[in-house]
Amino acid sequence: MFVPFLIALGTAVTTLYGKKNISYALWAILLVVILLTFNHHATSTLNLSF
Numbered sequence: 001m002f003v004p005f006l007i008a009l010g011t012a013v014t015t016l017y018g019k020k021n022i023s024y025a026l027w028a029i030l031l032v033v034i035l036l037t038f039n040h041h042a043t044s045t046l047n048l049s050f
Contacts, residue, residue, distance in 0.1 A: 004033050 011026040 001037075004030060004037065007033060 007026055007030040011023050011030060014023040014026060
């Protein structure tokens with residue numbers, strides 16, 4: 001769970017320093033990591049009984 005936050009920090013820092021291409025690449029990597037994490041954790045249904 002630490003990796004997405006680290007990538008987001010890197011994206012913010014590169015944006016502040018004006019590194020436009022690197023920040024776009026890091027943003028795309030962040031999006032892929034978040035989607036893969038969501039897919040890993042949300043693949044099965046919950047057996048809830050109320």
